[in-house]
Amino acid sequence: MLTNYTNEVELLKEWHKRAKEIAIKAESMDSLNKSYVQPLHELRYCLDHFMRSLDYEENERNEENIKKSIRSAIGHLQRTYSDSIEWMLVNVKEEYVLTLDGYTNEQVQMAFPEYYTEIRPALEKIAQTVDEYKINKSVEKATEIEISSDGELEVTQNIANRFLTEDVAEKLQNYIDILHS
Numbered sequence: 001m002l003t004n005y006t007n008e009v010e011l012l013k014e015w016h017k018r019a020k021e022i023a024i025k026a027e028s029m030d031s032l033n034k035s036y037v038q039p040l041h042e043l044r045y046c047l048d049h050f051m052r053s054l055d056y057e058e059n060e061r062n063e064e065n066i067k068k069s070i071r072s073a074i075g076h077l078q079r080t081y082s083d084s085i086e087w088m089l090v091n092v093k094e095e096y097v098l099t100l101d102g103y104t105n106e107q108v109q110m111a112f113p114e115y116y117t118e119i120r121p122a123l124e125k126i127a128q129t130v131d132e133y134k135i136n137k138s139v140e141k142a143t144e145i146e147i148s149s150d151g152e153l154e155v156t157q158n159i160a161n162r163f164l165t166e167d168v169a170e171k172l173q174n175y176i177d178i179l180h181s
Contacts, residue, residue: 002057008070012050015077019043019084025169026084029091029176036087039080046076079134086130088172092179093123099179119175126168 002009023039030036053069056062100108100115108115 002053002066002070004063005053005066005070008067008074012070012074012077015074015081016046019046019077019080022081022084022088022169025173026087026091029088029172031091031095036083036090039083039087042076042080042083046073046080049073049076082130082134085168085172086134088169089123089126089130092172092176095176096120096123096179114178119178122171123175126171129168 019039019042023043026036026039049069049072053066053073056065056069096115096119100112103111
């Protein structure tokens with residue numbers, strides 16, 4: 001099945017692995033046990049688009065529909081990833097607020113100076129990075145792109161790779177570990 005779409009399917013598999021891993025990490029960092037269902041919705045939409053590509057494959061003249069469906073599935077996985085990162089960010093910021101709330105700014109500055117000089121600015125930068133990624137790589141844009149060559153897949157992947165190189169999840173985990181220590 002889908003043997004003519006190896007590059008698209010490989011990219012789909014890669015994004016599924018990333019999205020699933022980050023969604024699980026985001027869930028585990030939710031110490032207040034609030035649930036955020038948007039990543040789960042995105043995973044469901046991904047499956048729906050992928051299953052449509054299998055339906056389209058039954059008709060040999062549906063090459064563009066197959067590619068568009070796989071691309072849409074990838075777009076939903078990318079959204080799962082960014083929504084999960086955003087949820088991790090919300091949880092980390094909230095945990096900092098709850099932990100530091102009982103102290104004055106001066107007390108925090110004295111006991112935990114890196115909060116104001118490093119961590120808080122870094123959390124704001126991560127928020128900007130997530131926002132920029134979501135603006136530049138939305139599901140809506142992904143579904144409008146017709147993939148006719150590997151080159152277009154590469155361009156789309158490069159946008160995502162810029163977001164991934166920052167390893168935001170690891171940074172957020174480090175910031176929560178610092179708070180807990």
